[in-house]
Amino acid sequence: MARSPVAIIAPRWPGGASAALVLLLTFGTLAAVAWQAEWVGGLSTGDWAAVRFTLVQAFVSAAVSVVLAVPVARALARRQFRGRGILITLLGAPFILPVIVAVIALLAVFGRNGVLNDVMVWIGLPRVTIYGFHGVVLAHVFLNLPLATRLLLQGWLSIPAERFRLAATLNADVRRLLEWPMLRATAPNAFLVIFVICLTSFATALILGGGPRATTVELAIYQALRFDFDLGRAALLACVQFGLCAAATVLVWRIAARAEMGAGLDRVVQRWDRAPLALDAIAIALCAGFLIVPLGMIVLRGAPHVADLTAPVWWAAGRSLLVASASACLCVCMALSLALWGGRVAAFVGVLPLAASSLVVGTGLFLIVYPFVRPAEVALPVTALTNATLALPFALHSIAPSVAAIQDDFGRLAMSLNMRRWTWVRLVVLPRMRRPLGFAAGLAAALSMGDLGVITLFAGNAQETLPLAMYRLMGAYQMDQAAAAALLLLALSLLLFWICDRGGRVGAEM
Amino acid sequence: MSKATCLPAVAGLALCATGAMAQDSVLQVLTYDSFVSEWGPGPQIEAAFEERCNCDLQFVGAGDGAALLARLQLEGPQTDADIVLGLDTNLTTAARDTELFAPHGVKADLSLPIAWDDNEFLPFDWGYFAFVGNAGDDAPTSLQALADSDVSIVIQDPRSSTPGLGLLMWVKTAYGDDAAGIWEGLADNVVTVTPGWSEAYGLFLDGEADAVLSYTTSPAYHVIAEEDDSKVAWAFDEGHYMQVEVAGKLAGTDQPELADEFMNFIVSEGFQRVIPTTNWMYPAVTPEVGLPEAFGDLITPSEALLLPPTEAAELRSSALDEWRAALSQ
Numbered sequence: 001m002a003r004s005p006v007a008i009i010a011p012r013w014p015g016g017a018s019a020a021l022v023l024l025l026t027f028g029t030l031a032a033v034a035w036q037a038e039w040v041g042g043l044s045t046g047d048w049a050a051v052r053f054t055l056v057q058a059f060v061s062a063a064v065s066v067v068l069a070v071p072v073a074r075a076l077a078r079r080q081f082r083g084r085g086i087l088i089t090l091l092g093a094p095f096i097l098p099v100i101v102a103v104i105a106l107l108a109v110f111g112r113n114g115v116l117n118d119v120m121v122w123i124g125l126p127r128v129t130i131y132g133f134h135g136v137v138l139a140h141v142f143l144n145l146p147l148a149t150r151l152l153l154q155g156w157l158s159i160p161a162e163r164f165r166l167a168a169t170l171n172a173d174v175r176r177l178l179e180w181p182m183l184r185a186t187a188p189n190a191f192l193v194i195f196v197i198c199l200t201s202f203a204t205a206l207i208l209g210g211g212p213r214a215t216t217v218e219l220a221i222y223q224a225l226r227f228d229f230d231l232g233r234a235a236l237l238a239c240v241q242f243g244l245c246a247a248a249t250v251l252v253w254r255i256a257a258r259a260e261m262g263a264g265l266d267r268v269v270q271r272w273d274r275a276p277l278a279l280d281a282i283a284i285a286l287c288a289g290f291l292i293v294p295l296g297m298i299v300l301r302g303a304p305h306v307a308d309l310t311a312p313v314w315w316a317a318g319r320s321l322l323v324a325s326a327s328a329c330l331c332v333c334m335a336l337s338l339a340l341w342g343g344r345v346a347a348f349v350g351v352l353p354l355a356a357s358s359l360v361v362g363t364g365l366f367l368i369v370y371p372f373v374r375p376a377e378v379a380l381p382v383t384a385l386t387n388a389t390l391a392l393p394f395a396l397h398s399i400a401p402s403v404a405a406i407q408d409d410f411g412r413l414a415m416s417l418n419m420r421r422w423t424w425v426r427l428v429v430l431p432r433m434r435r436p437l438g439f440a441a442g443l444a445a446a447l448s449m450g451d452l453g454v455i456t457l458f459a460g461n462a463q464e465t466l467p468l469a470m471y472r473l474m475g476a477y478q479m480d481q482a483a484a485a486a487l488l489l490l491a492l493s494l495l496l497f498w499i500c501d502r503g504g505r506v507g508a509e510m
Numbered sequence: 511m512s513k514a515t516c517l518p519a520v521a522g523l524a525l526c527a528t529g530a531m532a533q534d535s536v537l538q539v540l541t542y543d544s545f546v547s548e549w550g551p552g553p554q555i556e557a558a559f560e561e562r563c564n565c566d567l568q569f570v571g572a573g574d575g576a577a578l579l580a581r582l583q584l585e586g587p588q589t590d591a592d593i594v595l596g597l598d599t600n601l602t603t604a605a606r607d608t609e610l611f612a613p614h615g616v617k618a619d620l621s622l623p624i625a626w627d628d629n630e631f632l633p634f635d636w637g638y639f640a641f642v643g644n645a646g647d648d649a650p651t652s653l654q655a656l657a658d659s660d661v662s663i664v665i666q667d668p669r670s671s672t673p674g675l676g677l678l679m680w681v682k683t684a685y686g687d688d689a690a691g692i693w694e695g696l697a698d699n700v701v702t703v704t705p706g707w708s709e710a711y712g713l714f715l716d717g718e719a720d721a722v723l724s725y726t727t728s729p730a731y732h733v734i735a736e737e738d739d740s741k742v743a744w745a746f747d748e749g750h751y752m753q754v755e756v757a758g759k760l761a762g763t764d765q766p767e768l769a770d771e772f773m774n775f776i777v778s779e780g781f782q783r784v785i786p787t788t789n790w791m792y793p794a795v796t797p798e799v800g801l802p803e804a805f806g807d808l809i810t811p812s813e814a815l816l817l818p819p820t821e822a823a824e825l826r827s828s829a830l831d832e833w834r835a836a837l838s839q
Contacts, residue, residue, distance in 0.1 A: 046834060100709060103709075104712065107713065107716065111713075111716070111717075111718050112701065112717065112718050112719070113717030131701060131702050203704075203705050203709070206702075206703060206704065206705055207709060207713075208702070210700070210701065211700055211837045211838070212703065212833070212834045212837045212838050219670065219705075222669075222670055223669040223670060225580060226573070226577050226580045226670065227576050227580075227670065227675075229580050229583045310548065366584055370584070370588075371588070456573055456577075457573075457581070460570050461546055461571060471543075471708065472543050472547045472571075473549075474708035474709075475574075475708045476544050476547045476550055477731050477790070478549055479711075479712055479715055482712075
């Protein structure tokens with residue numbers, strides 16, 4: 001993402017402030033942990049085995065997710081059908097679920113006692129087991145295929161209608177001329193995001209991996225922080241995680257091409273290339289089934305018990321909505337300011353939070369905050385701030401390409417008009433960015449709804465959020481209520497996502 | 511759209527977060543999450559103690575037992591907590607090493623199946639670890655028999671969960687140098703390993719495994735709260751490893767008298783009566799009202815196993831390596 005010569009038009013200081021905040025929450029918290037550490041020895045052989053496993057599973061999970069997302073995103077991009085909008089919203093669901101809910105949903109379908117095995121037994125085939133390396137990949141694909149699809153879909157939608165029109169006039173091959181260059185630009189970035197998300201996986205990998213074979217770096221960090229109280233080892237492991245992320249980022253930047261699609265007049269895309277309908281239908285149906293059946297299990301299990309939910313759980317839901325809204329607002333502001341700032345620094349800062357271990361971030365923040373205030377008193381603001389930062393990479397991913405394109409397409413015109421900085425943002429950038437901004441806000445809000453990171457360390461009883469309440473219900477044998485809370489969480493996350501995403505699409509034919 | 515537009519929202523959040531105001535004197539008890547939840551012992555105990563102390567008893571939940579100790583270590587000597595409640599004997603050595611605890615000075619007639627002599631940590635409840643399965647299934651009668659069988663189990667990771675660590679110590683205490691062999695035998699029984707108790711128990715209830723590592727008292731929950739007698743704990747010939755949950759008074763407390771009053775309250779009727787049907791463990795002192803009827807039907811292990819805290823702390827690292835090596839194959 002080389003800095004465009006016209007990037008200087010936009011105001012710079014908000015981007016700098018956002019970058020500083022991200023650096024504080026990632027490297028600053030890491031430094032706070034390392035500062036308190038008593039250094040006793042380095043990493044063990046077990047830790048290095050965890051690094052190897054983490055890398056392999058993240059690579060395979062990301063590759064499978066992106067490869068499977070290509071046909072699905074293409075089908076969604078070139079077909080119009082009833083329920084397409086709802087399907088696209090639902091595609092966001094697995095990604096924003098708290099891990100334990102997603103795992104339970106997957107096991108209800110693929111587990112020993114799941115729907116799949118019931119069907120296998122019914123047609124006389126042997127039972128299959130989900131636990132193992134393939135289980136880890138399956139779960140990560142379930143969680144990330146929708147994200148990959150959305151990122152690629154954004155790529156498809158960014159090709160101006162005029163290009164398709166031109167290609168049709170010339171009777172040219174759309175795949176080679178438009179779609180392949182677009183994929184060269186978007187697919188490596190989608191791979192990177194998912195690879196780094198999978199790097200920090202912990203409970204999913206352990207539960208579906210079937211045991212200590214599936215030990216990830218994040219689990220090793222958890223052990224170091226919670227059981228051994230070995231802050232030095234936790235800090236070292238967090239450095240390893242950052243190192244892996246940095247290496248992957250640099251590698252992807254070398255591979256990824258930049259798409260030069262040029263400016264369009266925001267016409268509705270019409271396609272003249274006729275692809276077989278069956279292939280697209282199969283891609284969409286398989287993907288929808290894979291994602292929606294497990295979600296359906298959450299609904300089935302939770303629905304009968306929603307009426308039993310007690311007042312504290314509803315209060316927790318209210319608090320979660322508040323935190324999610326604040327987090328979404330903050331996240332979009334940060335992402336927009338970083339995108340306007342542009343350049344490699346902004347791009348790197350935008351990937352950084354993905355590689356941060358939320359355990360280290362939480363512990364570091366606790367150490368920073370503790371001498372001054374009681375953690376419970378700042379639990380909700382700190383959670384909103386951290387969630388906004390952790391969601392930043394996704395928001396930036398959705399916003400940055402549009403900002404870059406707007407600068408390329410309209411920057412010269414604005415400069416020739418001697419447009420002032422804020423006028424440029426207000427008149428040119430914001431109106432053209434409704435769709436990615438809405439998507440980014442929705443994603444940030446929903447991610448924040450499901451987050452169970454920093455809050456666990458900061459919250460007292462009066463600051464309980466919905467995921468924390470759900471987890472505490474499970475810990476008190478209240479599995480039915482926990483299932484209902486999970487359903488509530490799923491519904492509220494999707495609702496927030498839908499409202500923001502819809503808001504961004506008002507008046508636009510997506 | 512500048513960042514300034516977000517400030518009112520964040521400020522509003524900050525206002526919401528600072529709600530509760532103190533009455534006269536405040537006693538802060540750091541404990542694990544499930545103790546504080548509305549289903550746990552916390553609310554009833556708070557009411558009972560506040561009735562007699564004319565103070566504000568505040569429970570602060572901090573994850574599970576291990577997270578509780580980490581939280582205390584993070585806060586260090588300047589902690590606001592006066593009492594820490596919920597550590598177990600696998601953690602007391604590390605807790606003692608922080609030098610943050612003061613002698614409790616409580617004399618009580620404890621009803622533990624073992625002798626207890628610790629002047630810093632006072633037991634408030636205890637239980638036996640056990641595998642819990644479905645009534646009517648063929649139940650193995652020992653760890654060895656379980657390892658030889660093809661019964662499927664879910665266990666917790668000893669690196670992140672106190673019950674998981676309990677099982678590690680159970681196998682080590684019962685089999686010593688042969689523990690690795692038992693783990694190799696158990697490897698094909700273990701469906702999966704979860705980060706904590708909740709996930710494992712949830713998987714078992716969903717039918718992902720024939721049994722789960724929990725407590726001998728777990729079936730009592732299902733009988734009393736759900737009138738369901740389909741869950742049973744399996745009695746094993748080697749004896750059962752114990753979990754003794756303890757509380758300690760912090761040396762740096764600014765409410766020493768109130769803290770002492772609470773430590774004495776822990777072994778009294780008002781506290782102990784609440785434990786069986788909220789924490790689903792055995793009370794450290796059997797209350798005058800006795801145990802709930804369903805507790806009478808629970809299995810009674812032939813032998814209570816428990817390593818002294820220092821030995822448990824020394825053995826942990828090598829036992830973990832054995833466990834990881836056996837289950838990673």
